[in-house]
Amino acid sequence: MNWQSLQSWLVKLHPDTWSGAFALAILFWVGGLLLSWTLHRAIWLVIERDRDQRIDRMAARFLSKVASVFVWLIIMMLYAHMIPALDRLSTALLASVSVASIVIGLAAQSTLANFVSGLSLIFYRPFRLGDRIQINAPTGLETGVVEDVSLGYTILQTFDNRRVIISNSVISNTVMVNVTAVHPRVMAIVPFSIGYDADIDKARTLALELAEAHPQVEEVAGCPVVLLGASSVDLTLRVWCPDPVIGAGVKYDLTEAIKKRFDTEDIEIPFAYQNVVVKSLPTSAPARKPEQKDKDC
Numbered sequence: 001m002n003w004q005s006l007q008s009w010l011v012k013l014h015p016d017t018w019s020g021a022f023a024l025a026i027l028f029w030v031g032g033l034l035l036s037w038t039l040h041r042a043i044w045l046v047i048e049r050d051r052d053q054r055i056d057r058m059a060a061r062f063l064s065k066v067a068s069v070f071v072w073l074i075i076m077m078l079y080a081h082m083i084p085a086l087d088r089l090s091t092a093l094l095a096s097v098s099v100a101s102i103v104i105g106l107a108a109q110s111t112l113a114n115f116v117s118g119l120s121l122i123f124y125r126p127f128r129l130g131d132r133i134q135i136n137a138p139t140g141l142e143t144g145v146v147e148d149v150s151l152g153y154t155i156l157q158t159f160d161n162r163r164v165i166i167s168n169s170v171i172s173n174t175v176m177v178n179v180t181a182v183h184p185r186v187m188a189i190v191p192f193s194i195g196y197d198a199d200i201d202k203a204r205t206l207a208l209e210l211a212e213a214h215p216q217v218e219e220v221a222g223c224p225v226v227l228l229g230a231s232s233v234d235l236t237l238r239v240w241c242p243d244p245v246i247g248a249g250v251k252y253d254l255t256e257a258i259k260k261r262f263d264t265e266d267i268e269i270p271f272a273y274q275n276v277v278v279k280s281l282p283t284s285a286p287a288r289k290p291e292q293k294d295k296d297c
Helices: 003-012 018-049 057-082 084-095 097-107 109-124 168-172 200-213 244-264
Strands: 132-137 140-149 153-158 163-167 186-194 219-222 225-228 233-241
Touching: 018 057, 057 109, 057 140, 109 140, 109 163, 109 168, 132 163, 140 163, 153 168, 163 168, 186 200, 186 244, 200 219, 200 233, 200 244, 233 244
Parallel strands: none
Antiparallel strands: 132 140, 140 153, 153 163, 186 233, 219 233, 225 233
8 A cells, every 4th residue: 555545545534524424433433332341341350359349349330331421422522523514513502502401401300310319329328239128119019139220220130030120219219128238137027826715835835846947047036925916816936047038938938837837736826707696687578469360351
């Protein structure tokens, strides 16, 4: 390739021509992909070398996404500055920047609110990636593991492998329960009732034996009487489990085991019933006699 052919090729790449603008767009796009990939790769290399978990994974993911957005914004601004047509258009738009900013701000109000709420979640850190939280959703109380926090939404993975997607502005203004913020150990509470004629000490002893025999129970806290109801004596069996998932399974297992054991030991588990008192029965109406037909025609 001689100097003349190289000079003619550079002329074709001039930003004033359509071919040059298109070629520069491809170059900037490839450069943006490489820069964004390099940035993500550098962040993940730092995270992989962090053996002591000193870097918050959720903050690293969120900030990498923010950095990627800023990279593409800078690429677009540089490209617009190099293309004369776009540069003149941007200069003209700056004259009405106040009106445009108001319109864009109103149109992207929810988006900006989600972004700012995402920043507050990163800075204040009410939860981290992998934490199990409880939050009210349209489907009711949802419990899930924090899977990801993006620029606009937080994703929870429930125990039945569903994905609950909540906007950052909603989750930052909602009361949530973080059940694994300090320690994953959780207390499973198993309520059950017995009749007033049943032996409380015998029922408590049987429930404690079932809890101690369960392989996933770490510690038995107790089984106190919590309420004297209208037709039952209410108790709660309290046991410590390694994490909330195991605790939910232990609660179901012990509830079934208590029912079967009480049936074997003839301990009454009361259930609701109604007494219907009939004060008087309605008197039946006398049977009507068939009308006699006239014999006379």
